[in-house]
Amino acid sequence: MSSPVLKHIKNHNLFQTKPFINNEFVESKSGKTFKVINPATEEVIAELPEQTPEEIDEVIKLTAEAFKTFRKTNPYDRSKMLRKLYDLMIENLDDLATIITLENGKCLTDAKGEIKYAASYFEWFSEEAKRVYGDTIQPSNPNNKIITYKQPVGAVGLLCPFNFPSAMGARKAAPAWAVGCTCILKPDGQTPLSSLALAYLAKEAGFPPGAFNVVLASVESTPMVGTKICESPSIKKVSFTGSTGVGKLLVKQSSLTLKKLSMELGGNAPIVVFDDADLDLAVEQSVASKFRSLGQTCVCANRLYVQEGVYDKFCEKFAEKVKLFKIGNGLDEGVTHGCLINTKAIEKVEDHIEDAIKKGAQVLVKGGKLPELGKHFYAPTVLKDVQQDSKVLHEETFGPLGAIAKFSTKEEVLELCNDTPYGLASYVFAQNINTIWYMSEYLEAGMVSVNTGLFTDASMPFGGIKESGFGREGSLYGIDDYTVLKSITLGNVYN
Numbered sequence: 001m002s003s004p005v006l007k008h009i010k011n012h013n014l015f016q017t018k019p020f021i022n023n024e025f026v027e028s029k030s031g032k033t034f035k036v037i038n039p040a041t042e043e044v045i046a047e048l049p050e051q052t053p054e055e056i057d058e059v060i061k062l063t064a065e066a067f068k069t070f071r072k073t074n075p076y077d078r079s080k081m082l083r084k085l086y087d088l089m090i091e092n093l094d095d096l097a098t099i100i101t102l103e104n105g106k107c108l109t110d111a112k113g114e115i116k117y118a119a120s121y122f123e124w125f126s127e128e129a130k131r132v133y134g135d136t137i138q139p140s141n142p143n144n145k146i147i148t149y150k151q152p153v154g155a156v157g158l159l160c161p162f163n164f165p166s167a168m169g170a171r172k173a174a175p176a177w178a179v180g181c182t183c184i185l186k187p188d189g190q191t192p193l194s195s196l197a198l199a200y201l202a203k204e205a206g207f208p209p210g211a212f213n214v215v216l217a218s219v220e221s222t223p224m225v226g227t228k229i230c231e232s233p234s235i236k237k238v239s240f241t242g243s244t245g246v247g248k249l250l251v252k253q254s255s256l257t258l259k260k261l262s263m264e265l266g267g268n269a270p271i272v273v274f275d276d277a278d279l280d281l282a283v284e285q286s287v288a289s290k291f292r293s294l295g296q297t298c299v300c301a302n303r304l305y306v307q308e309g310v311y312d313k314f315c316e317k318f319a320e321k322v323k324l325f326k327i328g329n330g331l332d333e334g335v336t337h338g339c340l341i342n343t344k345a346i347e348k349v350e351d352h353i354e355d356a357i358k359k360g361a362q363v364l365v366k367g368g369k370l371p372e373l374g375k376h377f378y379a380p381t382v383l384k385d386v387q388q389d390s391k392v393l394h395e396e397t398f399g400p401l402g403a404i405a406k407f408s409t410k411e412e413v414l415e416l417c418n419d420t421p422y423g424l425a426s427y428v429f430a431q432n433i434n435t436i437w438y439m440s441e442y443l444e445a446g447m448v449s450v451n452t453g454l455f456t457d458a459s460m461p462f463g464g465i466k467e468s469g470f471g472r473e474g475s476l477y478g479i480d481d482y483t484v485l486k487s488i489t490l491g492n493v494y495n
């Protein structure tokens with residue numbers, strides 16, 4: 001199919017439309033296809049094969065088979081491949097970002113940021129590949145020694161979401177390859193093109209056949225692929241980023257084989273702004289956090305709690321900034337925010353707005369649908385005086401709604417923040433070190449961000465607690481999710 005993608009990118013090899021198996025883009029036996037739509041224009045940009053259950057079984061088998069040789073590769077060689085992949089991503093930055101914008105709808109500036117972010121995981125883990133350490137331990141028998149040895153867990157299944165079509169796969173594949181695991185990656189059916197572009201570059205970077213396989217399925221067929229990967233005894237670990245509901249299902253399916261899991265699930269991140277905060281910084285960073293990718297990240301602020309002394313000023317300045325957004329097709333010059341992924345996403349935002357207003361919230365910025373731009377465009381809404389029983393303070397909106405509520409004391413706000421089953425990210429804006437420490441220590445979240453709204457980085461352990469999941473991605477701890485610790489006891493060493 002000649003695709004509109006091709007007229008936007010220079011390196012046409014990055015546009016691939018077939019499953020990537022054993023280092024080749026292959027035909028599928030299935031006669032069925034699914035369409036990839038540009039959410040900004042509603043245009044079909046690709047038509048991809050819907051793989052059959054038998055094909056998924058075959059890929060699982062060959063990913064496990066490839067592990068037997070890939071695990072034996074020299075970490076220094078794996079390091080070079082990862083570094084090469086980083087270099088290739090940076091060389092192809094503009095094209096890769098364009099592909100993200102075309103399939104996801106986020107603006108080009110955000111998409112370029114995502115490619116740099118994705119590539120940084122390959123750079124980081126190219127360095128970590130050489131630094132997988134163990135311990136030597138003296139057991140009670142003085143004649144024995146224990147050595148611990150981190151080994152690759154095996155073939156791994158990577159189940160990725162639509163919101164970061166490149167970075168989430170990169171964050172999972174980079175540590176997997178660093179330690180010698182082979183991967184089967186399933187991109188979201190709405191945004192598979194970035195993973196196929198990554199596959200092309202991974203081959204160019206020298207990864208051998210079977211180290212990386214990308215399987216394809218529409219949104220409707222995704223449960224079949226997820227079940228196959230989770231239930232297969234040949235897959236030794238699954239890493240999933242997505243909703244808590246789906247995560248719980250995958251945990252259940254994986255329990256049949258007791259495989260290792262990383263679950264990066266939903267959040268309900270609070271931003272807490274104290275009276276002594278640098279107000280301009282707090283406003284700027286809160287806007288950046290709330291509206292990054294139009295609110296479609298798991299760590300976006302979902303609720304903003306502002307202390308009474310700065311409440312009015314904060315609301316006013318926050319609203320002023322939001323009114324400056326330029327919403328439009330993410331490829332267009334000057335656009336600061338693109339569109340949402342689908343109409344279901346818009347329905348959820350509208351439901352949260354309606355509910356909050358019914359319960360007493362005041363409208364500071366009236367957003368809403370922008371049909372003149374397309375059916376996935378939505379202007380951000382900002383509400384103040386949001387009441388504690390409103391849905392938006394309890395459920396992840398995953399969209400462009402800024403919901404602001406007032407608080408008085410740190411004890412009160414801490415209780416509000418922790419009154420949720422989720423525990424992914426939290427944000428604090430304050431100057432007083434005691435306040436900062438109190439909140440950082442007692443907020444129930446895997447990640448606390450102080451005086452900044454954008455904190456994620458390849459060097460930082462990313463992950464949640466409570467129903468936001470478990471496991472850590474990125475950082476030196478990211479390696480642990482893809483390794484198993486073996487203890488080797490050496491007996492009678494002094495005989």
Ligand code: SIN
Nearest residue numbers: 241296297298299456
């Ligand atoms: C996510 O939404 O899960 C990822 C956000 C990030 O890594 O910054």
